[in-house]
Amino acid sequence: MTDDTGERPLVSVAFPAGDPPRDGVALVTLDRPGALNALSFGLLEALDEILAVLDDDDACRAIVITGAGTRAFAAGADIRELGGSTRADLHADDPFAAVDRLGRLRTPTIAAVRGYALGGGFELAMACDMLVAAEDATFGQPEIGIGVIPGAGGTQRLTRAIGRARAMELVLTGRRIKAPDAERMGLVTMLVPADEVVDRALGLASEIAAMPLLAVRAAKAAVNATQELSLDHGLRFERDRFEELFETEDQREGMLAFIEKRTPAWKGR
DSSP, X not given: OBOTTSSSBSEEEEOOOOSSOOTTEEEEEEOOGGGTTOBOHHHHHXXXXXXXXXXXXXXXXXXXXXXXXXXXXXXXXXXHHHTTOOHHHHHHHOTTHHHHHXXXXXXXXXXXXXXXXXXXXXXXXXXXXXXXXXXXXXXXXXXXXXXXXXXXXXHHHHHHHHOHHHHHHHHHHOOEEEHHHHHHHTOOXXXXXXXXHHHHHHHHHHHHHTSOHHHHHHHHHHHHHTTTSOHHHHHHHHHHHHHHGGGSHHHHHHHHHHHHTSOOOOOOO
C-alpha cells in the first residue's frame, strides 16, 4: 500500500541491528510525514496486514511502532477522508478494527511516540502494550471538537488507563496533555529525551525478545485478562497459563539453567 504519489509505502517494517543485538525485534513505521502520519484507511489496512504477518512469525518476538519524522507519531485520522464517510460506510468497512486487532496480538508491542499522538494516533498508541514517550510528545482525544467522539477505543482504553473522572474530562473537553502529565497519569511506560525515543523503545523490545517466547505470550495474555475478568476468573486464567508452561521445553531449560547457574538457551517450545 503506497501514498498518494504511488511511490512511498504507507507503512514500512525493518529489523534494525544494534549493540547489543536486537534479534527478534521489528520496527514498524507509519510513513506519511507530510500528513503528520495521519491514519488514512489505506495506512490502517497496510498496518493491519504487516502486523498480522509479524504476529504469525515466531522469529518476531517484539514489535516497536513509531511515526516517520520528528513532528508526530500520528496526528489522528485523515479527516479529509473520514469526513466523506457515512455511517453505513464505516459500519460496513470498519477501518478502525485494525486498532482492535493490534490490541489482540500475541506479540508484545511498544509505541515509540514523538510529537503529536492525537485522536486515532493516541488510540493506536494506547492499543500497544507499552508506550515509550519522548519529552516532546503530546496526547489527546480532540474528536469532540469536530462533532464526533473517539471511535477506535479511546473512551474505553483511556478510562481503563487513568480512571473515569480524568478520562471524562479529556474526552469531553478535547484537552491535550504533555508527556510528563501523561506519565504521571500512568499512560506512559518510559519518558525519554526526544532523540532517544526509538532507541529506548528498541532496547526495551530487545529485553523482551530475549525472554522465552511462550512464557512472554502467556504473561501478556494474563495481564490483558485483568481488563475483562473478575479477580477470581483472572486468577484461574493465570493459574491455567502457569500450569500449561510446565509442558514446555523452555520451562525445563529455564529451571535447570537456574540450578546450574548458567544462561538458559531458549527454544521457543
